[in-house]
Structure formats: C-alpha cells, structure tokens
Amino acid sequence: MSRFRLYPTPAQQVALLEQCRQARYVYNLALEQWSMWTRDKGPTPGYVEQAKQLTEARAAFGWLRAGSQTVQQQALRDFDQAVRNFYAGSHRRPTWRKAGLHEGFRIVGSQASRIVKLNCKWAAVNVPKVGWVRFRLSRPAPDAKSYRITRDRADRWHIAFAAIPPPIPAPGTGEVVGVDRGVTVSAALSTGELLTCPGLSDREQARLKQLQRRLSRCRRGSNRSQRAKVAIAKLQARAGDRRKDWVEKISTDLARQFDVIRVEDLRIAPMTRRPKPKPDPERPGRYLPNRARAKAGLNRGILANGWGLLVQRLERKAAGRVEKVNPAYTSLTCSVCGHCAPENRESQAVFRCAACGHQANADVNAAVNIAAGRAVSARRETPPRVSPKREPQLATSA
Structure with missing residues (x-):
C-alpha cells in the first residue's frame, strides 16, 4: 500500500x-x-x-x-x-x-x-x-x-x-550481509555497523508516563479521559512513525547494497508472550513470582525495535534474496575459529573467545556468524565434553 x-x-x-x-x-x-x-x-x-x-x-x-x-x-x-x-x-x-x-x-x-x-x-x-x-x-x-x-x-x-511497488533489483556484486537483531542495538550488521531504532526522547517518555497516570485517575468515559487518550495516542503514533521510517530506510539500503541478506529465524510472537503463572504447591490459590514485570519490559523492548517489521519489509523489497538462519548459538560461537562456549560472551556488548582470544562486539560477531550460515552447525563444531577417565573409543570402519 x-x-x-x-x-x-x-x-x-x-x-x-x-x-x-x-x-x-x-x-x-x-x-x-x-x-x-x-x-x-x-x-x-x-x-x-x-x-x-x-x-x-x-x-x-x-x-x-x-x-x-x-x-x-x-x-x-x-x-x-x-x-x-x-x-x-x-x-x-x-x-x-x-x-x-x-x-x-x-x-x-x-x-x-x-x-x-x-x-x-x-x-x-x-x-x-x-x-x-x-x-x-x-x-x-x-x-x-x-x-x-x-x-x-x-x-x-x-x-x-492499493498499489504494490516492484521489488528493488539486486546490485549484482555477490555480497552477503548478516543482520543480528537485539534490544540494546536494534540491528547489528556483519559489516560492523550498529543501528539503533529511534524512539521517544526522555522528555516525551516522561510526558507519556504523566498522561498515563492522569488517565488512571480520570472517570471512565469522561471528556478528560478522552482528551488523555488522544494525547497518549499522539505520542505513541509519533514513536510508531519514527520506527516505521527507520525500518523503511534501513531495509531500502540493505536491499540496494547486498545480493543476499541473512537474518535470524525468530518466532517473535511466542517470544513476546506473557509468562504463565506459577501456582504455589504449598498454598493452594496462591502463585509464585514469575518475573512478569521483567518479561514485560523485555517484550516492550523487542516490539519497540521493530524486529518483525524489518524482516517483513526486507522480504518485500528484496524478494527471494532474504534467507533465514537458525539462531541457535550464534551469540556464543566465535566467528574466527568456530569455538562455541557460554564463557565466550562476557557481557551484552563484549565477546572474547576462550580458545583463540578473538575479541569483538558481541552483536557484530553474531551477525558475522549469521552471514556465514554457521548458526546451524555451530554446536557441532565444538567437540563434546568427555570424561578424562573414559578409555579412547576406536572409530568404526565404514
């Protein structure tokens, strides 16, 4: 449209x-x-x-x-x-x-x-x-x-x-890019670029919180509640417009620069689902803490970064050139030697390989793995842990 x-x-x-x-x-x-x-x-x-x-x-x-x-x-x-x-x-x-x-x-x-x-x-x-x-x-x-x-x-x-624009033609350079989506960094490219989706400013977020508190004190169906709803809707529409504008510009640039675009195959709807309540076995009718507030903040971060919209627009603009890669172990695998271990990722932004010492931005390292298509075989590249007391097993002949 x-x-x-x-x-x-x-x-x-x-x-x-x-x-x-x-x-x-x-x-x-x-x-x-x-x-x-x-x-x-x-x-x-x-x-x-x-x-x-x-x-x-x-x-x-x-x-x-x-x-x-x-x-x-x-x-x-x-x-x-x-x-x-x-x-x-x-x-x-x-x-x-x-x-x-x-x-x-x-x-x-x-x-x-x-x-x-x-x-x-x-x-x-x-x-x-x-x-x-x-x-x-x-x-x-x-x-x-x-x-x-x-x-x-x-x-x-x-x-x-009702007019669907034609897809963007491929540049024909044969270049491949991997896109790793996150909450702190909206999209990290295998080329080293870190892209952040714009949202509401600190002043606008404070204004939004103030309006939500005002709405909670208004009588339901009153004129004051209607005015508060319109003011909240305008702020949320402003954030949505900025997110859509960012997605359109990024997806157009990627479709024009690269022949193949590889992204993680993420199921966003189950990822942003609220956690199920945990019944307390010792107290019938009561529930245990399930970290619902923390999960709600994570859900808002995922939705605010436009994960699904970015892939949707890429599939429209670069039709047939978007490949989805299994996201398993992409953030724990070294893009240089292929070593996969939880201790490789020291923090959200720092990746240091425990085997070869390679150090890079964690999101960029994951994007390089996605671009190389190593996500599916990342776990198999690391030798399984075997007890040192076990006798060596001879390989069976074909």
Whole structure:
C-alpha cells in the first residue's frame, strides 16, 4: 500500500466519519447474520444475497440511502474476504468493528481514479458524498484502481492506494550481509555497523508516563479521559512513525547494497508472550513470582525495535534474496575459529573467545556468524565434553 496523509476540513471530517459509521454498520450486520448459523438451519446469506438485501435496505431507510453505495458494498466485500480467510486458516475469526478503533472505508472502480494534482506538494481526491479532499504528495501518487481512507487513534486521516511497488533489483556484486537483531542495538550488521531504532526522547517518555497516570485517575468515559487518550495516542503514533521510517530506510539500503541478506529465524510472537503463572504447591490459590514485570519490559523492548517489521519489509523489497538462519548459538560461537562456549560472551556488548582470544562486539560477531550460515552447525563444531577417565573409543570402519 502507498499511504499518504489526508487533510480534510472540519466539515469533511464529519462527512468522512459518517461514511465510516455506515461501513461499520453494514459490516457488523453481515457478521451478525453469519454468526446466527446453526447446524439445523440452512446456510447464511453470502455476498450476492447480502448485496440484494442492501439494495432493499437503502430503498427503505433514507439515512442509509444518503451514504455511498460503493462504500457499503465494499464493506460487504471486506466481510466476505474475512470469512474466506478464516475458512482458509490464514486469519482468525472475524470480529466486530468498533467506533474509534475501526474507522475507515474503501473506494473502488472509476471513482478511485478521480485524483487531481494541485501542485508539487498537494493533490486532491474526490471522495463520494464528501467532495474534494486534499492529501500531501510525499511521493508521486501511484496509478491504482482502489484506495482506502482511514483514521487512526491520534485523529489523523490517511489515504492508502492499493498499489504494490516492484521489488528493488539486486546490485549484482555477490555480497552477503548478516543482520543480528537485539534490544540494546536494534540491528547489528556483519559489516560492523550498529543501528539503533529511534524512539521517544526522555522528555516525551516522561510526558507519556504523566498522561498515563492522569488517565488512571480520570472517570471512565469522561471528556478528560478522552482528551488523555488522544494525547497518549499522539505520542505513541509519533514513536510508531519514527520506527516505521527507520525500518523503511534501513531495509531500502540493505536491499540496494547486498545480493543476499541473512537474518535470524525468530518466532517473535511466542517470544513476546506473557509468562504463565506459577501456582504455589504449598498454598493452594496462591502463585509464585514469575518475573512478569521483567518479561514485560523485555517484550516492550523487542516490539519497540521493530524486529518483525524489518524482516517483513526486507522480504518485500528484496524478494527471494532474504534467507533465514537458525539462531541457535550464534551469540556464543566465535566467528574466527568456530569455538562455541557460554564463557565466550562476557557481557551484552563484549565477546572474547576462550580458545583463540578473538575479541569483538558481541552483536557484530553474531551477525558475522549469521552471514556465514554457521548458526546451524555451530554446536557441532565444538567437540563434546568427555570424561578424562573414559578409555579412547576406536572409530568404526565404514
């Protein structure tokens, strides 16, 4: 998706929210019909039958007829695709769309091509039932057959065109790079570069903590709580924008400079899962400490560094050139002699091999192992520990 910032006027924002409300109503109504299925009844209406019901509803209710038919039909299309994804096993069960959380709608067909370039920085799109709405041309607008208008929790409007850019061609130099992802250092390259994902500053973090404390003291549903939520959302959106911008720039540079990009095959979802409670066997109904607070801090550090987003964008931009390596023992293996031992890594940043004395940055050493593809055989390169009292065993002939 090629996303741009949309700048509607206050009157246009009211009209856009009304379109979002109608799209959300049609989607939830289709979900309610689908949820009413039981074994003793027939199949629930599909998209074609629901589209006929939508036509009858628009003829009966004026408030529904005042909205765009394209927006409402595409809401049915979105639900139909969500059901297909659920039965295919690629997505979870469709859920209800909520106000303030799911604000958006989609435009397709000839109406999606009504775009006019105003100058080198601005353009306008003709949204049905809304009019011409300006958006910022941060890059050339692509030629797309559909677009989606959304509003995030920070009250920012965006327009996203359904146009996937082509992958970045390989430079043809044959160079390979390894990328080691971490919390203190977001990404360490085998070339020796240490990259850090920008986040909120100390002043902004203090402001965020102050707003969260203020929200905890507000009455639920009050105007003060709503203002606090918007202020918190703006700070979190600022951190997300900085993280996405950093990921886009780093992934583009790596795709342009290297032919093969090797990363660790990490399962981020289980890594960021909260720890399970530990029941106390001596006291029924009580639980032992499970270091949940420390694990929560680690989870926030992993998510704040954009581990998954970086690999996702690399796979899109450098299609077919991203290789995933088993991450086992990459941080404990010497990149020079291949010796693998826990005492090799003295601290988070210092690596000193106990066998050959090689010293380097721990993250860079792991990135070199990933680039060389040594992670899979790292444990087998170290001879197993054998008791000195054991008699030597003769090798069996083939």
